[in-house]
Amino acid sequence: MALQQETEQESRELVEMSWDPITRIVGNLGIYTKIDFRNREVVECKSTSSIFRGYGVFMRGKDPRDAHFITSRICGICGDNHATCSIYAQNMAYGIKTPPLGEWIINLGEAAEFMFDHVLYQDNLVFVDYCEQIVKETNPSLLRRAETTEAPRGNVHGLRTIADIMRAFNPFTGSMYREALQMSRLTREMFCLMEGRHVHPSTLYPGGVGTVATPQLFTDYLVRLLKVLDFVKKAVPMNDDLFDFFYEALPGYEEVGRRRIMLGCWGAFQNPAVVNYDYRHMDEWGKAMFVSPGIVLDGALRTTNLVDINLGIRILLGSSYYDDWQGEETFVERDPLGNPVDKRHPWNQTTLPKPQKRDLENGNYSWVMSPRWFDDRSQQHLALDTGGGPLARLWSTALAGTVDTGTVRATGDSVEINLPKSAAFPEMQLEWKIPKWANTIERNRARIYFVAYSAAMAVYFVEQALAEVRAGRTKVFTDFEVPEEGIGCGFHEAVRGLLSHHMVIRDGKIANYHPYPPTPWNASPRDSYGTPGPYEDAVQGTQIFEENGPENFKGIDIMRTVRSFDPCLPCGVHMYLGDGQVLKRLHSPTLGTSVPG
Template identity: 75%
Template sequence: MTATKGQRTDDSAVPESQTVDMAWDPITRIVGSLGIYTRIDFKQKEVVECHSTSSIFRGYSIFMKGKDPRDAHFITSRICGICGDNHATCSVYNQNMAYGVAPPHLGEWIINLGEAAEYMFDHNIFQENLVGVDYCEKMVRETNPGVLELANRTESPHAGDHGYKTIGDIMRSLNPLEGEFYREALQVSRWTREMFCLMEGRHVHPSTLYPGGVGTVATVQLFTDYLTRLMRYVEFMKRVVPMHDDLFDFFYEALPGYEKVGQRRVLLGCWGSLNDPEHCDFTYRNMASWGRKMFVTPGVVVDGKLVTNSLVDINLGIRILLGSSYYEDWEGREVFVTHDELGNPIDVRHPWNQHTIPRPQKRDFDDKYSWTMSPRWFDGADHLALDTGGGPIARLWSTALSGLVDCGYVKATGHSVQINLPRTALKPEVSFEWKIPRWSNALERNRARTYFQAYSAAVALYFVEQALAEIRAGRTKTWTPFKVPENAFSCGFTEAVRGVLSHHMVIRDGKIANYHPYPPTPWNGSVRDSFGTPGPYEDAVQNTPIFEENPPDNFKGIDIMRAVRSFDPCLPCGVHMFLGNGKVLEQVHSPAGLVTLAT
């Protein structure tokens, strides 16, 4: 963190005697390329300005060109060493559409089980071992000692469910490396990673996942091994949900007004996940229909209302704006797709038509300042800066409003999501209900992450049942053969751990002509766009009140960090290959032979 007084002198700034410019770069506990630059008014105790930066460029959309489309999922999985399987899965969905192929039912249930395990693994380790540190006893003692004193005197409403008598006890259990719950969560992450490997061979880059299905050898023993680990996780979640409810509810009570920390307008996007093989044929013409049959329902939620749950509408509305990012515009360059399969016009700023033209330059907060582009969703009138809230809050909100999911273990009601966890070794059957909250803020993003862990476990139970039914009926095929067409364009939609994930591909002469993956990071971490609209990190931090008790010269920025980390920020998927003052290699012929020159 750096702090300087009166660093900027623009006319719109509040008097410098009241403000301090502070930067956190890199943001800790994630890949170290996200920077948050703020101006804080300590007299009014609020953040008055925020810029989010990403210091790396990723060239996947460039070096995918000319590749064999069948390699796409192996290559794009390497975009991230955390959620690489989400990219591999989305790429496979994309290829399925291009090749006109759908996996056998058993193959799709296996993919769903792998993705559900990934949600459980990643959300658990982030919630308990990374973002949970923001609420642990050591952190609260450093930033809000008065709150810790109150926590030590406050009994936990659900102590009988999770075993921690006071809120202070919960905070102590979250202390890194020492806390009981912190250490337990690390052990749980091992179970979930093993669950994923059972389904797809390797974590985090699947080795048995292909277009048309999987190469996994499906047996009763395979699913039994998965189920034994899953049931341990189910029992774990029966403690975790009430524990986190107690913790987050306490912050609302202890710090009136804390709902404004990280709060922004409800502008949520969810692209849906976990396909139902009974309905999903991966065709574009039926995409709206089979998308609504997903076990996480796609949707765009604006001001708490469901605007659409059609994947076709979602696809048509995506726009890639450059704004304050380090790229040249591609206006006037080749247009790859003019209309979709249904005859709808495709905008030049749609991923199918994007050209990635990097232009490194000096950071300037009044002009260009980040490698992250600014994806927006166009509703016909406005380019909306959708966020995913870290993934779970958008998924649960969209699923709840649509009211389409009902598989016995989970049910969407139109205003909530009900989660039913069966009897386990030490605990009886338990039902939880995630209700649509009043705010999209830091605490509710974190709360939704806990509930979605339980949701993922519940639907995984259903997937195991369906997979075993396929095997017992003798339907053990897991892969369908296909042929790569000479020319095609396609898309894949799913939910990465942190939120929306889409892959768009154009094939010409049997090779990739254009390929653009759009994960949640460019949506959540986008910068001010061509219209001056700030990205979600920036928007959520600006106007965030400061509750920390430390003075400016010892300021930790905990409220700002809670706002940013509530999104589960992860920069690798955002933007690798910053060459700086690189060299150009030229090969020339001379009397002495072939010579390589560096310039």
């Protein structure tokens, strides 16, 4: 029997397919796969990036006060997340604290950014893969079933069938597609009210903000927020109807893009009553964030302690275009609590680029390094993913059970979101429940729930900010001096996932600086232990449900999986089929699977 199985493996016919480039935050993402169409399975996947950015190189020697202005240019869509995270790191290094009203203003700006980016991405990019036009091309039988399937929540969102929902997301013509563009405009205006300019803020500084806080400012924000609430109250049930339909109509679809639950969230929305940016108290003020930091391993919270999270970060190489820095200078031997800091920690990283030819078969193939989190219990370097951002944030917050603002409550196994009355809808309670899987569908479902979460938190933040103004506490900035020596780390969430900035100051200048956004975590190649990155792991082994054969294959299940992680602006996708090369499969005792011959 074993001999027969091995013979079958050797006879597998594989087709090489690639999608390159997929425009990303850091460089260009390419997805290279080998597909077994006979067994409807992606056998192998590798994630590549073809552009070197080098922020860890040219930040050295800069004035630390310029760090947030420079690093916001890392990305053209979530630059404010970088600016905010850099400011958190600077506050720690300078030993300063932002006044409460300044923190509420930053939180309002970041909430608007989450709403803006997630709505634009979910409704104008992700749902193109689920719209009527695409489903007609890839799964025509599914569309026929959708035409006769009633939408269970149609009484809320107003669409009768699942096919009607699919039509609502058709590019340029669909009702929700068009409405989402209007919401993107409103939420960007909300952002600019707080942070001055999108996407590179002009009013954020270490120690506070330059925004002039008046009742009119927050009223202008709230007027727009109420319109967003109307949109969210329709969008969430619409998303639930469509995603539930996929599970029901395509048995086994839960396996598409599924990987082991290894989620990381670094926390977001500081609590002004607790945060002081002192590293020695980081566990305390980290747990007080309005999005709870945490590492979720196999469905359980591994830790919520930001000190543990910080010390566990390791930057591995493996399949990356860099030389090792083990022989280079060590910048931070111990943290402010006396804990030893690993040589592979961002504080001690030295970026040594080594350009070379891409070798997808036996060598290095990406400019992305491989961030991992070292779990001291299992002694393993975990390839954490962000679940696209929202999945990790909601999961960690739900399990931590510490957030309770009235508008949002974490229950231990869910997150309750209470939205106030708006123009078209009464009060509404939504509940995101911890799912069974970390897969393509649940990453996408979590995104719209986090839009609702951000909207509910924004309501709370506005109330708190107005209370400060009415009480006459209008200070929004704290003076500071740059020390000659210092270290800082900022922990925040970029829209699509965990974000950290690590800075070392010497002689009043930046001696070392390393920002780690979601891209390297999600798009990392195989590391020095042979562990694939999250994109690779989620795509590799996934089943194919598309009805097309190799001749006109769209790769829709693969693209849904990659896009579920929210790669930045993934609309620039090109696909290459080549000549349909057939590869022989050989058994590999080392890998425990078969590899190309």
